[in-house]
Amino acid sequence: MVVAQPRPWRIAAFFDVDRTLVRGSSMVALAGPLCRAGLLPRRALLGTAVRGLQFSTRGFDEAEVQRAVDRIGIAVRGMDAAQLRRVADRAIPRVLGPRVYAEALQLIAWHHARGHLVFLVSASPHELIDGLGGIVGADGVVASEAEVVAGRYTGTVALCHGAAKLEAVRHLAAAHRVDLESSFAYGDGAGDIPMLLAVGHPTAVNADRRLRATATRHGWPQLRFRARDGLSWLDDPGWPVTSGWTAGPPRRGEAGEVLLTGELPAEAASTPAY
Numbered sequence: 001m002v003v004a005q006p007r008p009w010r011i012a013a014f015f016d017v018d019r020t021l022v023r024g025s026s027m028v029a030l031a032g033p034l035c036r037a038g039l040l041p042r043r044a045l046l047g048t049a050v051r052g053l054q055f056s057t058r059g060f061d062e063a064e065v066q067r068a069v070d071r072i073g074i075a076v077r078g079m080d081a082a083q084l085r086r087v088a089d090r091a092i093p094r095v096l097g098p099r100v101y102a103e104a105l106q107l108i109a110w111h112h113a114r115g116h117l118v119f120l121v122s123a124s125p126h127e128l129i130d131g132l133g134g135i136v137g138a139d140g141v142v143a144s145e146a147e148v149v150a151g152r153y154t155g156t157v158a159l160c161h162g163a164a165k166l167e168a169v170r171h172l173a174a175a176h177r178v179d180l181e182s183s184f185a186y187g188d189g190a191g192d193i194p195m196l197l198a199v200g201h202p203t204a205v206n207a208d209r210r211l212r213a214t215a216t217r218h219g220w221p222q223l224r225f226r227a228r229d230g231l232s233w234l235d236d237p238g239w240p241v242t243s244g245w246t247a248g249p250p251r252r253g254e255a256g257e258v259l260l261t262g263e264l265p266a267e268a269a270s271t272p273a274y
Contacts (some may be wrong), residue, residue, distance in 0.1 A: 013117070033090075073155045
């Protein structure tokens, strides 16, 4: 009798999206295209811009993220879900692509080169994130779920943030046989702390004050992404993404975080892959 062997355990990298993978807020960035398509009221655009500036500067806490997602839910209530998805899918490569941090792309390439799975875990709604997952080569996307009934949004949104992100990561780990103790996670805010605590290799990226304090207390690596090359290769899919940095050692910022200028952190570079 042949006994089936269990699948080997995998390593995964879980990336938050806003301020970690892309500059600023994905919801704010896509508000313009949605407004121009007549899907978002113009009066909502100014408030969105103000909140986007606040978020880009200091991040949002759990309550602020919930309010931002709730506002999106209210704004799209009654809207045709397929129409919004079509507009978002057209806008994402054009609007979010250039906002992807070059350092984040390098990290994703580094993980893929070692056979790691890559997942995006975001508080933004699926409709505004799924296309980005395909562009950066993610193996899956988990995001906030906007309720749809009879093809139209009800205005109710199940938020993927804080404890919900942790549950999402655990679900992905179970579904893909991922060893969390050997895995990686990257996040920018306090809402990412539960996800970061769940893995063996957590890293704070562009951290807000609360996450910076937690990262310092736990001794986690802290990175600051700055490069704005983004996905400039969208018009040339053959653009080579290298599997790791080759330049000199990272510099440290004023708060002690690593400023990536060309080389992976030593902790990551020395971690074995399955």
